[in-house]
Amino acid sequence: MAVIEVCDICRKEISKSNGITLDCSDWNGWDYPVGVPIRTERNYKVRICDKCKDNIIKYCKRNAR
Structure with missing residues (x-):
């Protein structure tokens, strides 16, 4: 069984x-x-492309004050 990871923001592979x-x-x-x-505290991992x-x-960088 293969696992396909997707970006948690744009949902692309x-x-x-x-x-x-x-x-x-x-x-x-x-x-x-x-x-x-x-x-309670909830721990998880986020994947970003x-x-x-x-x-x-x-x-x-654009919005730094």
Whole structure:
């Protein structure tokens, strides 16, 4: 079974040599230890192609204060 990786921004297919993988986290996870919902940290990986990465870098350089 093959795994096809796609860019999380533009949804285009990414090869192993193209793009970067970022480790991210946020507090949008939920846990129910005793029946009461509690927010927990959610860890995941984001895959971004080189084209989107370059666009993000250009945007940040243009809008730096």
